[in-house]
């Protein structure tokens with residue numbers, strides 16, 4: 001076996017072991033990068049770490065999906081004490097955002113964040129972030145929740161209280177044995193798992209009766225609706241465990257009411273989704289079209305995820321080349337223009353960033369983040 005095939009087969013083994021899915025392009029880039037290292041000299045555990053550190057994407061930021069956090073406030077009001085788990089917590093942004101709202105609601109809480117990526121958990125414990133992670137917060141919020149040390153923003157100690165973190169793979173996390181939670185976040189993690197059903201069963205067993213699960217805004221996995229029901233009419237991100245459901249029992253993948261209604265699909269998808277972006281906002285897709293769109297958009301999504309990864313690693317020049325070619329290929333996708341604007345902002349190309357954000361707004365004026373970015377750019381414009 002040649003070196004590249006050897007690395008590929010060892011990498012695939014690690015991915016299988018951790019039940020992780022990685023798009024082909026990223027896998028090949030990784031293999032190409034590490035093929036300069038003599039593979040036989042890398043001990044198994046180091047190799048495993050190398051794969052996990054390099055092939056998981058940790059893009060996250062404070063109060064991602066603002067609406068979800070707003071809705072959570074009304075849930076938190078309903079009882080005085082909460083035990084919360086964040087699966088795939090990345091560098092802790094989701095955990096601390098929840099801690100902030102729980103503290104503001106004056107409820108008692110414990111939040112545990114787990115992630116398969118060792119380095120991210122260390123950063124979560126540390127709680128200090130680049131501006132990138134807090135980019136959508138107002139100046140007032142930044143001042144209220146963070147202390148600035150050099151170029152980092154560190155979460156204030158009071159929001160670290162009652163939070164803890166662990167390196168763990170949700171597929172085999174023994175640390176969670178005998179634990180029960182009232183809310184489990186699993187946002188933008190299912191896409192990395194090769195066995196959604198198995199993880200859903202794990203989540204169900206970890207949740208108290210009447211417990212809630214929170215997924216990413218715009219994420220759609222039909223299997224979830226075998227066990228969970230939508231709580232709010234206007235967001236499908238917060239789900240409640242269906243009472244008396246047996247974990248292994250199948251109910252025939254019935255989508256919730258709101259997903260059966262075409263108007264609802266259009267609203268949810270256009271407003272929040274990073275999965276499906278309609279270039280014809282007036283058209284109301286049927287459920288079958290929605291599923292076809294998910295399949296069709298996979299390559300596009302993979303390309304976007306690669307760009308997210310590059311941005312996170314501050315590879316702005318490289319990501320800019322990629323986003324420029326994506327803008328030519330998908331000129332009517334608002335997410336492309338949104339990311340282009342973000343990169344231009346990082347590269348201090350403010351005029352271009354304005355042009356791009358205007359295009360993103362034209363294509364989808366419901367996207368909350370586009371508005372936030374526009375305000376950020378305006379704020380900078382005023383300061384200049």
Ligand SMILES: C[S@@+](CC[C@H](N)C(=O)[O-])C[C@H]1O[C@@H](n2cnc3c(N)ncnc32)[C@H](O)[C@@H]1O
Nearest residue numbers: 056057058060088090115116117169170187188
């Ligand atoms: C895109 S980030 C999402 C972060 C955050 N939940 C959010 O939505 O902003 C996905 C995270 O899931 C983690 N992850 C992937 N597979 C996992 C697994 N099997 N168990 C635990 N964490 C996992 C990755 O390391 C990464 O940090």
